[in-house]
Amino acid sequence: MAGAGGGGCPAGSNDFQWCFSQVKGAIDEDVAEADIISTVEFNYSGDLLATGDKGGRVVIFQREQENKSRPHSRGEYNVYSTFQSHEPEFDYLKSLEIEEKINKIRWLPQQNAAHFLLSTNDKTIKLWKISERDKRAEGYNLKDEDGRLRDPFRITALRVPILKPMDLMVEASPRRIFANAHTYHINSISVNSDHETYLSADDLRINLWHLEITDRSFNIVDIKPANMEELTEVITAAEFHPHQCNVFVYSSSKGTIRLCDMRSSALCDRHSKFFEEPEDPSSRSFFSEIISSISDVKFSHSGRYMMTRDYLSVKVWDLNMESRPVETHQVHEYLRSKLCSLYENDCIFDKFECCWNGSDSAIMTGSYNNFFRMFDRDTRRDVTLEASRESSKPRASLKPRKVCTGGKRKKDEISVDSLDFNKKILHTAWHPADNVIAVAATNNLYIFQDKIN
């Protein structure tokens, strides 16, 4: 993974200058529900970028190679493949409507010419193989070039079919379907560093799968109480450690993270480490638990740290210290005085994701009004940027945005009450090595690049 020599980001120089690169998706105001992007993920090399949407479709973009004749298109992402991953279902037995929305996509490390990814909706995980076909066999004996069968009695000579080049065709085919293992809604999938197994987590359980075996999975975490009346917390996210194949973490709706070691027992109900920040009991309010619910957890590339996202902040934890995070970054603290309204319009339950850059020196997460936030861990500087069509001129620099909380609003600032809470950036992704980021703004995908890049 990205080390000191990775990408175009010299160690210590963290003055990113983000520029608009591309935007994908329709411009019209009327957003069809199916077009809302629900997940964004780069593959291990960063050459492929996958998106999933509420309509169950996956679109994969591929980065263009450097081309001297078209220097400006270097690094551009263009459509590589698109397919329908999941379809809506109705479970008649449980009277459940199963959405086709893609909750998560996770790439497998590349082992041959084909690419593999896991995509999941609420109930079923699928392994997709994306392969290229650029040759076609011609000169069959028993059929014509257009496929019609030849009359065997008219064949007077035998020939050996030869391979001829053809226009590149990218095919996606489902290779494995991992179904019927989750009673509750799947929120996370994570591929293990052993490249053979992966975990899937729902609200109350976490299962371990082998990529080759679809009819069995091991339950490794079960927090379902015997009496559902006693239910106090649910699992919100889970991830495998990037290097230690026996370690994974899962976060809860109560703002805690449990680290589990699969070597200690088959059922990891007892955690090995428990991460929780102590709370001042006098500051507790009706909203405390709701806003402490962790919506995303991500290990750093180094494996030394993990990052959690709750409603108002992003926290970085050192795996060696369970008592409190080592860093806390405020995403949109000004919303603390708006919690009543945010509860009424359900925005308080929005699940924001977060991500690390390749060298773990910066982190990014989304906010409202199509704003997203970046925090530089070395310089302690942060910036608010906006994904909008207005600032979409090719290679135009993004101007930092500022939200005004007090009385006097300066020019170019936006007041809290003017923020559009329907424009939420929940999903962002950072290229594993370079300073290229993908930001999903409802039905549009923005790609930004660092000028130095």
Add this chain to the structure above:
Amino acid sequence: MSAEVPEAASAEEQKSEHSMHPWSFQLSIPNNLEEMEDKVTSPEKAEEAKLKARYPHLGQKPGGSDFLRKRLQKGQKYFDSGDYNMAKAKMKNKQLPAAAPDKTEVTGDHIPTPQDLPQRKPSLVASKLAG
């Protein structure tokens, strides 16, 4: 704020669904004077007071986790396979269970037939991201 916020007098009725809200079990709003003083200094507590003023019944349901259970039940639709199969078989000699005369809710007396079931068609249109 651009997002809609119910301001009308019937906000409380609109919010009745929210009284079943997942987090309602969490409420333990203290009433002592100290907390009222905190109202001034803590924005969060001020917001809490606002919420309590609008929905006084919020959080008074004892125990359990209505919230979490509601979250776990996402996607639940009304469907009774027994009713459905009987309607499908068109049993002539038996009366289909009729709703009690005083029932006003449709779900009580509506026997789903194959035509009524939600036909969720998959998106046949390609994603606009690929356009």
